[in-house]
Amino acid sequence: xxxxxxxxxxxxxSGRGKPGGALSGTHPVDLLAVALRALQARNDLDPALVDDVxxxxxxxxxxxxxxxxxxxVLAAGFPEHVPGTTIDRxxxxxxxxxxxxxxxxLAGAYDVVIACGVETMSRVPMFSSIQDSEQYxxxxxxxxxxxxxxxxxxxxxxxxxxxxSRSELDEFAARSHRLAAQAAESGAFDRExxxxxxxxxxxxxxxxxxxxxxxxxxxxxxxxxxxxxxxxRFPEIDWRVTAGSSSPLTDGASAxxxxxxxxxxxxxxxxxxxxxxxSVVGDDPTLMLSGxxxxxxxxxxxxxxxxxxxxAVEVNxxxxxVPLLWAAExxxxxxRLNQRGGAIxxxxxxxxxxxxxxxxxxxxxxxxxxxxxxQTMCEGGGMANATVIxxx
Numbered sequence: 001x002x003x004x005x006x007x008x009x010x011x012x013x014s015g016r017g018k019p020g021g022a023l024s025g026t027h028p029v030d031l032l033a034v035a036l037r038a039l040q041a042r043n044d045l046d047p048a049l050v051d052d053v054x055x056x057x058x059x060x061x062x063x064x065x066x067x068x069x070x071x072x073v074l075a076a077g078f079p080e081h082v083p084g085t086t087i088d089r090x091x092x093x094x095x096x097x098x099x100x101x102x103x104x105x106l107a108g109a110y111d112v113v114i115a116c117g118v119e120t121m122s123r124v125p126m127f128s129s130i131q132d133s134e135q136y137x138x139x140x141x142x143x144x145x146x147x148x149x150x151x152x153x154x155x156x157x158x159x160x161x162x163x164x165s166r167s168e169l170d171e172f173a174a175r176s177h178r179l180a181a182q183a184a185e186s187g188a189f190d191r192e193x194x195x196x197x198x199x200x201x202x203x204x205x206x207x208x209x210x211x212x213x214x215x216x217x218x219x220x221x222x223x224x225x226x227x228x229x230x231x232x233r234f235p236e237i238d239w240r241v242t243a244g245s246s247s248p249l250t251d252g253a254s255a256x257x258x259x260x261x262x263x264x265x266x267x268x269x270x271x272x273x274x275x276x277x278x279s280v281v282g283d284d285p286t287l288m289l290s291g292x293x294x295x296x297x298x299x300x301x302x303x304x305x306x307x308x309x310x311x312a313v314e315v316n317x318x319x320x321x322v323p324l325l326w327a328a329e330x331x332x333x334x335x336r337l338n339q340r341g342g343a344i345x346x347x348x349x350x351x352x353x354x355x356x357x358x359x360x361x362x363x364x365x366x367x368x369x370x371x372x373x374x375q376t377m378c379e380g381g382g383m384a385n386a387t388v389i390x391x392x
Contacts, residue, residue, distance in 0.1 A: 002260050004102035005271035006389065009256040009359040010038050010194045014206040014347030017121030017249030022203045024122035024251065026196060028057075028064050032072035032118035035255040038194035039114065040076070043257060043269060047077070051110040053084040054101050056093025056117035057351035058380075060086060061129040064351075068118060088351075089280075090380035091318060093117055094254060095354025095387060101258045102275040111263040116255035117352035126249065126350070144285070146233065151380060152225030152241060153234070154288035155319035160236040161287075162325040169245040169320040170218040173344045176317060180341025181211035188340055188367065192359045208248050208347040218244040245320035250347030254355040273362050276372065276388040277303035283382045289318065291384030292326050292376045299374065299386035307332050310388075311370025314357040316377040317342030326376070339364055353377065354385070365391040 012035060015023030023031060032055065040047050055069030070084035089096040094117025104110040140148070149157075159169065183189055184206060195204035223239035224246070231237055264271050279298035283291035292315060300306065307330045315323040315337060327337055340346075340360055343353065354377060361373045376386040 002106060002108065002262065004105040004275045005259055005261050005264055005392065006273040006362060007257040007259055007264055007269050007271055008039055008043050009192070009355065009362050010035055010042070011192055011254035011356045011359045012196050012252050013193050013204050014208045014349065015122070015203065015251035016207050017251050017349070019122055021122045021251055022198060022207045023120065023196060025199060026120070028068055028118050028120040028123065029071045029075050031120060031196065031251070032068065032116060032253045033075035034196050035116060035194060035253040036072060036076040036078070036114065039255045039257050045257070047082060048079045049112045050078065050082045051113050053082065053114045053116060054097040055084060055086050056089070056097045056354055057086050058088055058090055058093055058119060059124045059126060059129045060088060062124050064120065064124045069116065072118065089383065089385065091316065091348070091350055092354050092377040092379040092383065092385040093351045095358065095375065095377050095385045096280065098256055098258065098355055098358060099278045099280065099385065099387065103278070105258060105260050112259050114255055114257055115355055116253070117355050118253040119350040119352050120251045121249045121349065122251050148285055149230060151288060151318070153227060153230045154286065155241045155246070155321050156225055156237045156239060157234060157287055158289055158321040158325055159240045160238065162321065162328060164321050164324050166240040167215065168324060169240055170215040172320045172324055173218055173245040174213050174215040176338065176341045176344040177210050177213040179339065180206065180209045180345035183340035184209060188363070192363050206346050208250060209345045218242065241319055241321070245344065247318050247343035247348035250349040252347060252349030252352045252356060254352045254359055256355045256358055271392050272366065273389045273391050276390045279386045281384055283384065285382035288380065288382045289322050289378040290325070291382060292322060292378050293329050295376050295384035295386035296326065296330065296374065299388055303388045305372060305388065310336060310372050310374050311368065312339060312361055312364045312373040313337045314361045314375040316348065316353060316357060317344040318348060318378055320344065322378050361389065
C-alpha cells in the first residue's frame with residue numbers, strides 16, 4: 001500500500017505580530033513564498049512536479065485574501081501550472097492542510113504535494129475578517145441562546161473546570177520560554193528555520209522567546225480576559241489566564257513537502273517520517289479548546305498506540321490550560337511534551353502553526369531517536385486535529 005511520507009519540513013522564525021515586529025515589513029504572500037522556495041531549494045526539487053499546494057490561513061482578508069496560497073506559489077517562482085488553495089480550520093488550518101495533502105497521496109490523487117501556512121498578524125490583525133459583521137446568524141442564535149464565547153473565556157473555563165491553579169499556569173508558561181531558549185541556544189532549531197530577508201539583514205531567530213521569564217515574574221501580570229458578563233454566566237471562573245500564559249500575536253510561515261514513498265524513492269529523496277494516523281473532531285463550541293482530548297483518543301485508536309508509545313508530543317500552547325489538561329487527562333510524561341517549548345514562547349502564527357509544529361516534531365524525533373510523535377491543536381469553534389507520525 002502507498003505510504004504518505006514527509007520528505008522535508010521548514011518554518012520561518014517567529015516575528016512579533018505587531019507593528020515593528022521583525023516580519024511586519026514582509027507581505028504575507030512573500031513570507032509564505034520564502035518557505036516554499038526554501039523547501040524546493042533544500043531538496044533540489046523541480047517545482048513543476050508539484051501536484052498541488054494546500055495552505056492554511058485564518059484571517060483571509062486584505063493582504064491574505066483571494067487565495068493567499070496560490071499567490072505565494074506564483075511569488076515563489078513555481079510554474080504557473082502548479083495550483084494552490086487556501087483552507088480555514090482556524091488554528092489547525094495548516095495541520096488540516098497536511099492531512100488533506102497526505103490523504104490525497106494515500107488516495108492516489110497526488111504524488112508530490114506541499115502543505116503550508118501563513119499568518120502575518122502584524123499586518124492582518126486577528127478578527128479583522130469578521131469586523132462589523134454578524135458572524136453567527138439565526139441558526140446559531142437559536143441553538144445557543146446564551147451565546148458562544150471568545151477563546152480567552154474558553155481558556156478560563158478550562159482552567160476552572162480542570163482545577164488548574166494560577167501558579168500551575170505561570171509555571172508552565174515559564175517552562176515554555178526556558179525550553180525554547182535552551183533549544184535555540186543549543187542549535188536545535190537551526191535545521192528547521194529558514195531565514196527571511198528583512199531590512200538590515202536576515203531574520204532567523206524566534207523573536208517571541210523571552211529567556212528571562214520566570215513563574216515569579218509572570219505572577220505579577222493581571223488576568224487579561226476579565227469580562228463581567230462572562231463572570232456572571234460562569235461563576236466558576238476566577239480569572240487566572242494572563243498574557244503570559246497565552247500565546248502572543250505572531251507572524252510566520254511554514255511548509256512541508258509530502259510525497260508517496262515510491263515517488264520519493266524515484267527522485268532519490270530520503271523520507272524523514274511517515275504519516276501514521278489522522279483525526280479531526282468537533283467538540284463543545286463553548287469550551288472550544290477541549291477538542292484535543294477526543295481528537296487524541298481517536299487518533300491513538302486508529303494508530304493502535306497508547307500514550308506510552310509516543311516519544312514526542314506537540315500540543316499547541318494557544319493557552320497554558322490546553323496542554324496542561326491534555327497531560328492530566330492522559331497521564332502523559334511531561335518530559336515528552338513540547339520538549340522545545342511551545343507557542344507561549346515560540347509564537348502562534350494561526351494559519352502557519354500546524355505545519356510549524358509538524359516541523360518541530362519531526363526534528364525532535366530525529367534528534368532524540370524517537371519513533372512515534374503526536375501533534376494536536378485546539379481550534380476556534382470547538383474543533384481539533386490530531387496527527388501521528390513515525391520517524392523513518
